[in-house]
Amino acid sequence: MGLADVTNARCRAGSRPACPSPTLAAGQSGTPSYLLIRRNGAVTPFDPGKITVALTKAFLAVEGSSAATSRRVHDIVADLTGQIVASLTRRADSGRTFHIEDVQDQVELALMRGEHHKVARAYVLYREQRARERSAARPLAITASTLRMKTADGTLVPLDEARLAAVIAEATSGLADVSPDTILAESRRNLYDGISADELALAPILAARTLIETEPNYARVSARLLLDKLRREALSFLAGHADQATHGQMAERYGDYFEAYLHRGIAAERIDPELGRFDLGRLKAALLPERDLQFDYLGLQTLYDRYFLHVRGTRFELPQAFFMRVAMGLALREVDREARAIEFYRLLSSFDFMASTPTLFNAGTLRPQLSSCFLTTVADDLDGIFKAIRDNALLAKYSGGLGNDWTPVRGLGAHIKGTNGESQGVVPFLKVANDTAIAVNQGGKRKGAVCAYLETWHIDIEEFLDLRKNTGDDRRRTHDMNTANWVPDLFLERVDADGPWSLFSPDETPELHDLYGPAFKAAYEAYEAKAARGEMKVSRQIRAVDLWRRMLTLLFETGHPWITFKDPCNLRSPQQHIGVVHSSNLCTEITLNTSADEVAVCNLGSVNLLAHVTADGLDHARLERTVTTAMRMLDNVIDINFYTIPEARRSNLKHRPVGLGIMGFQDALQALRIPYGSDAAVHFADTSMEAVSFHAISASCDLARERGRYPSFEGSLWSKGVLPIDSIELLAQARGGLGLDRSSTLDWESLRARVTAIGMRNSNCMAIAPTATISNICGVSQSIEPAYQNLFVKSNMSGDFTVVNASLVRDLKERGLWDEVMVSDLKYYDGSVGPIDRIPNDLKTLYATAFEIETAWLIEAAARRQKWIDQAQSLNLYISNPSGRRLDETYRLAWQRGLKTTYYLRARAATHVEKSTLKGTDGKLNAVSAVLAAPPIAVPESAHGKACAIDDPDCEACQ
Template structure:
């Protein structure tokens, strides 16, 4: 039976009337989805015979697939638009291939090709003459399509980019236009056409971004009264007046701080560099548009360079020469050498300048204090801050309540309230609320705490929307290593354990254990340390929580030991600051783009020094300018002035030096690069102290004693014991000079460094996230801005240099989920260099992190990727993390060895964008419990049986949106 090509204009499934289909002859018809199902049924009949139409398998698949295809177009164009018939057929083909119906898909493809050749031979591919097309303007009037302007836009977008074809974009875009198309429809056609080519040539992501800017410019310039539209070249003239009009409008709308009008706007306008708009990738620019640009009545009137200048001005408010500093800050941001954190980008220069990233709180053991802490969570979350809560002081289940002569329900019921508060207060309507609860491993409720994220059990004692983390004492890890018992207590009967660490904790803990044996303590539980450790790892594998963080290295290496105790980390496990009932710790984050500082295959120390010094100044300014939603946060921040300068683009920097992540060279680079960042950051803070004064609590700190982060390792070794730690302590810089400078000048900031996950700002800069290895070399990245093709440009460049980049290679990458390992014609050195996250042994991530940690006064947000996961591999990996002196770990990304599904990625999927920024789409979870796996016991987990049901996190899950609360 001949397979008939469907006519997709005859379908019937819910779709907005504004969604239309462009036929091959140029005619436009309403979108109607029922014949997608008809087309699929005919495809099955052509291969399997007439009787297949009665098969329930085929019937169910056809119904589900046709609806999924319709929804894909609705997500792409929720407000309506046009779809070409070829795009619909691409989706049908993709659905068949995804379902494993390879024979049916092949017959469908062959039929399409046969008919395409026939149409070409008959000249039927020629559509309506383009000069006859008219464009509908915003006021409803029409004018002829300006082909000259389209060519100008496209050729501008392709300027100075290799291996891109502007003529191809023009021709393909015109095919998707129709008479009466809107102005925005023309821009959308150009953007969509360029986007479909990204998988073949990475430079098309820059072309797509530049074409997208035509819409951005038209929207902003029209609103500001500057011009109805503008080309890239026009912006050399228009940016300055647009910036000046923007400041006036923003103040009029009570969105911008009126102080901005006091700047010399002429001078600042002259400093705007319109050429830097060309540096954006499509993902980066779309992310800015959807979620960062200031808007009024859903009209974005902020342009990219204007946004960077607004942020720079906001950070320069208190500088003596505000204009000079604003230009200095603008240069750093707009060049992508450094990027401020998301809260700073959101709010700098606005009337409510909440610029800080993270807040850490300690919850007291009394009802007023507990609900005050929850209220503080709500207020802090409202203004876009990530939260870390220390819940260890709250008494355990069964503890005596003196006031009522009753027994406590423990920590868990309160955590359910915290979970629901995070859902209700969604960071000012911009992002999902994000909070992490910490509990020490000796707390009697810790076993139930482990299970908070399970999908089974009493849902009243589950928290599906918040994160959890273990705060693990060294003594527990020693008991695991030595296979000894561990005792769980209620803090109501041993409250001082909360504030003790190191040898003092061990001594007091053992005294409490003796009290249980003498009968002085009645409420406790004794377990085998290894059994509890296994349960921790089992829950971490099954649910992704609780994360494992280490109490003692966080405290023993803290510069602020004299001023309090580090009771927890933050949402993303990189902040280690003191908290108490009276102090809510605050951290202000930003990240150096390491890739921008590799020149001719080497790290450029001079450039790095310049970047770091300016970045530290910007971060210090945040403290004085910041809006504080609660007084405890303000008090703490002004007293200690901590900042967290981190890095991102580590993987890109390795690529630029031709270094594989899984190598000694990468570990050495992690060491060397972080030492330089640390060296310059500490010196910058000391020089700021000479200029502005020391932070209030400097005296008594490790800084004041001449003890730098590299020196504090010795204290950890002494307190923990030499047999339980192995850390490299080599150095290359003149650290004695820094010690002398601090002794003379002091420090401006109690803490200077922390490596955050940079989930969103790395997207803006078009680089790899934080210190992460490449997730996949070709995949779809999903976030609230939609879905975006991500292809490893470094890999493509290397393959092209060896004559290996062709359609076959693209299809092989799709078939093998972005992995080059199974592709035999890829040389061995490139397979090593482009091994992905799950193909890199976790020991290399831990080793590199250990080398960085010795230079950092706080911590780093370290994800661990483990393929073919088993209890033994997790046990070894996390023991190694502790043994190497790491302070914290973050998500476990686990990929089962026996159930990895291939996903055939085609144009339809790679470029199916769902613009959900304003649609309230739920944030994806970073590591949900796989739905295909039943809960398993500890023994199954330890023998590796639990691993067989695991799956890889999707691109959406890897791009965890909770991380964005930090960066």
């Protein structure tokens, strides 16, 4: 069945004349391209028409004979058939086979999702009746010993069931509460005579995945089974013929494989030939094959789908080779590069620290673009505008996330001297930038992504707010570009005072772009006086509160523009002696200077906080070791990096900024038995970030002693002994006070003296990025995020599978509460433990999900972290039952606490988990989403802006 047939099957009533009959279309397309495994092991062509017949019979059973001629039923059945077939074909394995039970599970799931509950019940009862009939009849099933496997050349050979059993037994070894017999039995259900090697490898993976929701350790089992598939794929590619190895066998072969992998990767132009000149014997001896076993399924599947090197889709990179390749790529210019490569490899493969996605993609390759974020300022002329758009394309090509400062571009109605005409403003150019981001998709690995920033005084600010709306002139909409407000303190002071706010075109007020704090206020008020005298060609005055309300309304309605604060970013910038921070980046954690001559670059990586806590608290010794090595790796990125434009290279070498962040924050809290919404969590956010900051600054100082200060060090806040904890006072002075705890616990005085005397290797050291993908690789919670749910379904290129909070399951087991009923309750309550009566209150508090935590706790924790960070943090805000008042209070609190930026607003809506009780399928839940429900303030349209979905690649551009 082709995709066109699926589409036809899903035609709505409005286009029925052009739609073929679902039954006819299904019958015509029931070709051998998709095969159905029947219960006796026989294989027949897959015929979607039989799905239509089964659905129709189910509706007839409930609604009577009139359903047969009902146009409504006909359309519902056609739509459901299309959904079911699309789901099956999307998840089809390389052999394009489905088991009959899988098809029936999808039928039941589609009926439940469509809320046809009576029909679904009738269908379930029918299935149970037929199962009893089959059991009574005791049909003879084909045995595994009679099955054959089809090799790559088409030869049929006996299926090696003994190896299948051995691989499953090895995958379950050492893991509690998992059953190899259960996986083997479920795997046999999907075997048939003539099965391909790929399908045979996939069968136990799919079997184990269905069990994850009942026991989290099956996620580890699934990963180990995927490893077996990957080993066969990689070894066969390198050998040129079918080859495979169990994990135990591979432990003996890993070194030889690694050497062959490097040579083949170099020959295929996937790996830098310089890596072949390392002392490979020394590196081979350092490989740790046992670390292949520490992945959860989501982490390894993520690497398999998007990170491992391949030739025409065939992966030939195993996990430890992947980590060693990245480590070698980062050690290329070290004196003893083998020793450093081993040091870097051990850190990466331990999951204590993980480099950012561009570094993982490209380290050790022919084009090592390793940097994560790029910030640009767009000039106010056609050459500058289109150069900026071209730069966006070049920077995005190799996985960079972009932040563009558009404030200098003159506004709508401004005079154009060259043509004696009027400007169309910034919006038409933003449309071009939007389409460029879509066109340059980073080699198919992930979408290009860019965020446009505009200051609140720009004359086009109101049109800018509307860019993400779903109504209006589509030529003045950017549906794929992120947008952010760059808000000066003066604006919020005017909001507080219910005062006026003046809008200008930057060609008439050029210095406003580069001013902040008291200097901005003085210049801005001077321009207001000038406008009052009628001396400004383009200006307008509005009520500040009205603009603020509109900003919050559009943020709520469309998810954009985000709210970021200009003054804290600049007043606390270590580099204010040499430039101005004009915007943040794609994910709002980078705050670096930009200009016409400099494109800011930042190089990211994140510490796994969970790996650095014990029952007694933070393990400072381990954290110091991790941060010291991580900072060296990040500093190396700057020199090794492949720069696509000269302005980026010039800036990066001059200032050498890096952004060390954290992930697994909520996991660390749960390990310490600290609820997210508590004073203890705020204190831990404070002290843990203090430790990261202390060790990061100390490591950069040590690198300065070894390698020299960064070139623009003199005159910086660092050179004056002003560390991030000290720069808070600069912001407090400008505002006349700042309500923020400024306590500390470490020896900052001695570190301050070292920095002043020795210097810093890096202008900036810390930034907390979203870590959307690398946290999945490490198996921890994203960044500083509270969890959406404790049980949800993740969707990726291989289908849907359950993710469950293993820590919660462990606690429930200890109290005798983990059973099938609990799984059902968690699904019914959307992964929340709050409404489940039999869960004790202490666990309800500890495992509260994002929308069950008061938003103020997120801001207070972020404010404590911001004390220690020289850049910013990607801070998502979660609000349950939002209102205009709550949004206003939330964002004002963020400003009052001195936060530099905020990221997505995520508001509670009708998210739900399937209430189905399907067996034998892992497609039980809807993927988590967070859509904005009802506007907090009167809005002109009913568009439903959305928060970032868990599997949204747009959120991965930083990490």
